[in-house]
Amino acid sequence: MAGKFEIYNDKAGEFRFRLKAANGQTILASEGYKAKSGAENGIESVKKNAADPACFEKKTSSSGKPYFVVKAGNREVIGASEMYESDAACENGIKSVMTNAPGASVEDQTA
Template sequence: MGKFEIKTTNSGKTMFNLKAGNGQVILTSEQYNSKSACENGIESVRTNSQNDDRFERKTAKDGSPYFNLKASNGQVIGKSEMYSSTSAMENGIASVKKNAPDADVDDNS
């Protein structure tokens, strides 16, 4: 089962990673000014991850595929790692869809 891990950055902001059951990071948030804003971001991931239209599939300058998860207002709420292939990226999206809705939250902030 996946989990959200909340942590405090070196600059004092709060962020989260969504990890798959194997411990691999599948989505990384922006940095938030408050823990409550970070928690709202987690809820937004839970909701928006169930709508395929919210996944923006992209290609980095070096050709690596990756994706952003966007909220209904178009704001990016999470970014993926760089993948070796489009099919690997699609597997990452499927993992976010599967894990996000009922992932536990581990607060390490």
């Protein structure tokens, strides 16, 4: 199974997307969007930018754990990873997004 994007509604009724790796683990999650088209555009932006290492930015959470964000061409954040236990695990997460996102299918779970 290849990676896939899922579009879903959060508890507030906003549209979000997540990228799941072939093993089913979520490797990237979006912010909330008022319209489904916002989530769909976010997915296309991740697919387009995932091959560019410059679109990834590693960060450290307030609890000291590493994570990363993916930025669009306009430098806006379009997705964030989970918190990792190590820098190496964070690097593996980035590689996973770079591998899975470009060819990932999209599953709409909002219907």
